[in-house]
Amino acid sequence: MLNATMRAIVYSETGTSSVLRLVERPEPVAGPGEVVVRVIRAGVNPTDWKFRSGIAAIDDEVSPGQDGAGTVEAVGPGVDNLAVGDRVWLAMAQHGRPYGTAVELTAQPANHVAPLPDTASFDLGAALGVPFITAHRLLTSGTVERLAPGALAGQTVLVAGGAGAVGNAAIQLARWAGAAVVTTVSSPEKAALASAAGAQHVVNYREGDPAAAILAVAPEGVDLVAEVAPAANALLDLAVTRVHGTVAIYANNGGNELVLPIRETYSKNLRFQFTILYTLAEPLLQAAIQDITAALTDNALGAGEEAGLPLHHFDLSKTADAHDAVEGGAVGKVLLDLA
Numbered sequence: 216m217l218n219a220t221m222r223a224i225v226y227s228e229t230g231t232s233s234v235l236r237l238v239e240r241p242e243p244v245a246g247p248g249e250v251v252v253r254v255i256r257a258g259v260n261p262t263d264w265k266f267r268s269g270i271a272a273i274d275d276e277v278s279p280g281q282d283g284a285g286t287v288e289a290v291g292p293g294v295d296n297l298a299v300g301d302r303v304w305l306a307m308a309q310h311g312r313p314y315g316t317a318v319e320l321t322a323q324p325a326n327h328v329a330p331l332p333d334t335a336s337f338d339l340g341a342a343l344g345v346p347f348i349t350a351h352r353l354l355t356s357g358t359v360e361r362l363a364p365g366a367l368a369g370q371t372v373l374v375a376g377g378a379g380a381v382g383n384a385a386i387q388l389a390r391w392a393g394a395a396v397v398t399t400v401s402s403p404e405k406a407a408l409a410s411a412a413g414a415q416h417v418v419n420y421r422e423g424d425p426a427a428a429i430l431a432v433a434p435e436g437v438d439l440v441a442e443v444a445p446a447a448n449a450l451l452d453l454a455v456t457r458v459h460g461t462v463a464i465y466a467n468n469g470g471n472e473l474v475l476p477i478r479e480t481y482s483k484n485l486r487f488q489f490t491i492l493y494t495l496a497e498p499l500l501q502a503a504i505q506d507i508t509a510a511l512t513d514n515a516l517g518a519g520e521e522a523g524l525p526l527h528h529f530d531l532s533k534t535a536d537a538h539d540a541v542e543g544g545a546v547g548k549v550l551l552d553l554a
């Protein structure tokens with residue numbers, strides 16, 4: 216008997232997007248504690264092209280993609296929280312396993328597969344994963360461990376780069392949790408997107424005096440900074456963060472070395488929290504999955520221009536173009552259509 220096959224995007228050597236190939240591979244089987252998900256939409260993130268381009272050696276054939284949404288196709292032994300047909304979104308799908316979400320069917324540990332309410336589109340489900348889990352960790356780097364309505368009430372969060380995918384997620388989650396949000400952008404178009412995401416105050420960091428503009432809306436300083444470009448923004452963050460505030464760092468956009476004046480930094484009792492999803496402790500990941508799902512259930516999250524996150528759809532066969540779009544700085548969310 217011939218095994219059923221599925222379409223998959225794979226690479227077996229790292230390099231430019233030309234290493235990505237559309238192939239047929241055997242359909243996966245749900246092992247103990249796993250479910251097989253039929254991927255309807257996959258989300259593409261910078262991490263996908265960075266790993267494909269060779270920041271780490273690969274042992275196996277890889278199918279890229281941490282993020283996606285779809286329906287449960289099969290349930291393995293020992294899984295009792297999900298059933299065939301459930302709509303779901305995926306967390307860290309290609310972490311610790313060679314096959315991620317650029318495949319029609321993916322086998323995943325059930326605790327990384329979360330319910331997607333009927334009110335949430337598959338586009339939104341595929342946009343969650345990496346950006347929203349990162350944003351959750353950033354926002355829980357200060358005074359709270361969990362996000363819920365009111366958790367950040369009375370606090371002001373500065374989101375650097377509010378038109379980026381993680382920036383957008385940080386704005387949406389911070390607003391759901393009750394924070395006031397000020398964000399920085401580089402153009403009027405990005406300002407409009409950050410406002411659509413929910414930021415109450417938007418500052419163009421390339422014009423005038425950004426620190427003065429931020430302190431005008433947060434005179435005591437902001438409670439927490441979600442920082443994408445720490446090397447470029449170190450002195451700005453120092454100037455606008457309040458005493459006992461937190462600078463939560465998740466990327467090295469704009470420079471690889473962070474230089475801080477030590478006395479001015481300890482004078483404010485600042486806390487610096489660095490974040491990367493690949494070594495994030497499982498309980499922190501589970502907290503993020505649960506809180507993001509709660510925000511979804513509250514109808515508090517969105518994807519698309521109206522949520523400040525324009526969508527760019529690519530057919531699975533055009534995954535190379537999708538990777539190039541993300542690498543080229545596409546504004547919004549790049550998605551792969553599988554069905």
Ligand SMILES: NC(=O)c1ccc[n+]([C@@H]2O[C@H](COP(=O)([O-])OP(=O)(O)OC[C@H]3O[C@@H](n4cnc5c(N)ncnc54)[C@H](OP(=O)(O)O)[C@@H]3O)[C@@H](O)[C@H]2O)c1
Binds near residue numbers: 375378401448545
């Ligand atoms: N640590 C982790 O686990 C983790 C998780 C997710 C993402 N990341 C990394 O985080 C970065 C962003 O990811 P993404 O998906 O959000 O990318 P994205 O959608 O391309 O957004 C990047 C944003 O950074 C902004 N930016 C760059 N320099 C800035 C500056 N000096 N001040 C303020 N904003 C600045 C850009 O805005 P302008 O064009 O307006 O400057 C852009 O909106 C990538 O490097 C990614 O690899 C890391």
